[in-house]
Amino acid sequence: MTKPDSPTALDLPLVDPLPADTQKYFDICQEKLGMVPNVLRAHAFDIDKLNAFTGLYNDLMLADSGLTKLEREMIAVVVSSINRCFYCLTAHGQAVRELSGDPMLGEMLVMNYRVAPLDDRTRAMLDFAARITTASAEIEEPDRQALRDAGFTDRDIWDIANVAGFFNMTNRVASATDMRPNEDYHARSR
Helix, strand or coil: CCCCCCCCCCCCCCCCCCCHHHHHHHHHHHHHHCCCCHHHHHHCCCHHHHHHHHHHHHHHHHCCCCCCHHHHHHHHHHHHHHHCCHHHHHHHHHHHHHHHCCHHHHHHHHHHHHHCCCCHHHHHHHHHHHHHHHHHHHCCHHHHHHHHHCCCCHHHHHHHHHHHHHHHHHHHHHHHCCCCCCCHHHHCCC
16 A cells, blocks of 8 residues: 555655756646646656656647647546556546546546547547457547548547557556655545
């Protein structure tokens, strides 16, 4: 079980002192979020691993895309729901609540996205993300065509696949290490 002062069940202490660039990044998180997310603290035992993680996360979740930030967070929640990843359901469920302004939507996506009142485009995107999570080897051209028919470009399909793939990987790491979300996530945006 994770110790109260540790982000995971593993004994991997943060690099001390943190390099100046890493400390600056953590300070920005503290200022903007009111906390340093435990996923960052968990990776900070090895700055190269932290930088690789944050580089890919920032590119997939924050860079220019035909997908909105909310859509990318919704993918994160649906994938994490299927994988039952406590960390990501808590952190990204909070992001969905905040970005959508709808606490019920966040909870529906956590429990079962199929009960949420979604437009056809969003449902097609989340169905594809779910299929990547449960049966990626079975995806065929009709699956991609369904996304095109819903209004997604091939670049959007690339982004959907990459966001879903990233969270499938991080869900497994978070679960395997008993990564715990910051307590602040639970009460936000409700």
